[in-house]
Amino acid sequence: MQMTGGGMGRQRRLASGAGLDVRLSWYEPGAHMDRHVHDRHQISWLLAGELRERSAGREFELVDLSRGVKPAGCPHANVYGRSGSLILALNIDPGSDLCDAIPGLDDWRWSTTDGERKAVQDVLAAATMLAEGDPVTDLALADLVAGAHLAPGQTGDAPDPWLSRVRDWLHDDPDAHDLSGLAAAAGVHQVHLSRSFTRHYGLSPSLYRLRCRVSRALADLVGGASLAAAAQTGGFADQAHFTRATRRQTGLTPSHLRSLLAA
Template sequence: MMRRQTVLAKSAGMEARLTWYNPGETMPVHGHRAHQLSWLLSGEMCETSRGTARELVRISRGIKPAGLPHANLYGPAGALVLALNIEPDAPLCTDLTLPGDWDWSAPSAEISLEIQRILVALHDGAISADLALSDLAGRALEGEGETTGRPAASADRWLNRVREQLRDDPDEPDMQQLAAQAGIHRVHLSRRFTRQYGLPPSLYRLRCKLGRAISGLMQGESAAEAAQAGGFADQAHFTRAARRQTGMTPSHLRALLAA
């Protein structure tokens, strides 16, 4: 199955693309002609550059200067990525010209919400492409938020097992049981998990459910079917979760990324 991609907007040396990558899809080492600001909106991915791998499981913002060699592996539920490409000679790019500058960080809750509002307003035609792209780039270059994307394979084995169960178990995992298997208190488990992956187990579980539902949607399921496959109580719960995390409803995503 081919990945889904659409150009959301173009303006004065900038272009915003929304792409859904297939579950388990890989991209060999490559570089981009333009500078790129990216947001991982849903799903998971691992990006490798210059021998360093970053495993991303939460909403994250990435900066890649033009020509930076990197490779990507997308998670078991795929990944929804918003990319803002900026021509290297655009005046806005001065903060991205340092050699070797490669960064993934977790934007603050305020910036994440603003990005979602900008996307909704752009899709609804309430703001121009020029204004939307300038604001998206400006917020990305704020540099707020902690570094995210822990080194791949750096987690303890028991933490990896907890993550797999949170991601793959169709039923809600018993945190007390998972903690007992690791020989620690469940509060300690939550703290260790959050330090390792950048978000608590409950929010990681919700993010995985959303990733599965969006994956089903991209593979032709109805919104109701995708909601059920993702583990949501109903379509309304799926719709609210998608809008909160990506700024778009399932119907918006399907229309934007129609084959």
């Protein structure tokens, strides 16, 4: 396994035991990971930033909160977001009793649904309590994971070229275009643009714009910037606005994320 074009900026093990290991990782903007395999099953959530993952001739391009499942031994390659990627991963030993409690661990897939947000925030809350020494047992965390529903995967189909261009425009300069301007540049009706974008990427263009701002600000924050400076980099009105947007997206405040990744 080799990282290119950047690397893993920070990683924190939040909890381990009973066949389970939980890690929070920050990947630097533009990082790539060559084709590799894991010796454990993995359930992972993309909390912030973007991710492209390839395996077995298919590719998932993820821009919203998404859950991925990779069986042990599944060959895959990753390209992380242009503003970095924040990923929570649960690594499960193939011989663990948890394998019987979590169906679908033998099928590589990603899914983006509204139900993922509640599931990941429950798991993240329990894991951070463990990391900070609160009296929560590994069994409680395992129960949360075992009870989480694994939604059906997406297809991995490639987007239309015009849709990819719209996403690039929004990512590279979130404040430069309104919906009508984007639709005119893409040559489609703005309602068709909004519906197509939401259907393929799992969130509306306006929410994707906000996600890009959070990711850009987090990259600055993990790089050592102050909360105020990171908020300005992301185009937020103030530090409070940055904090609210990050908590809504990831379940944690910027300062909490910074302290976890600095440990």
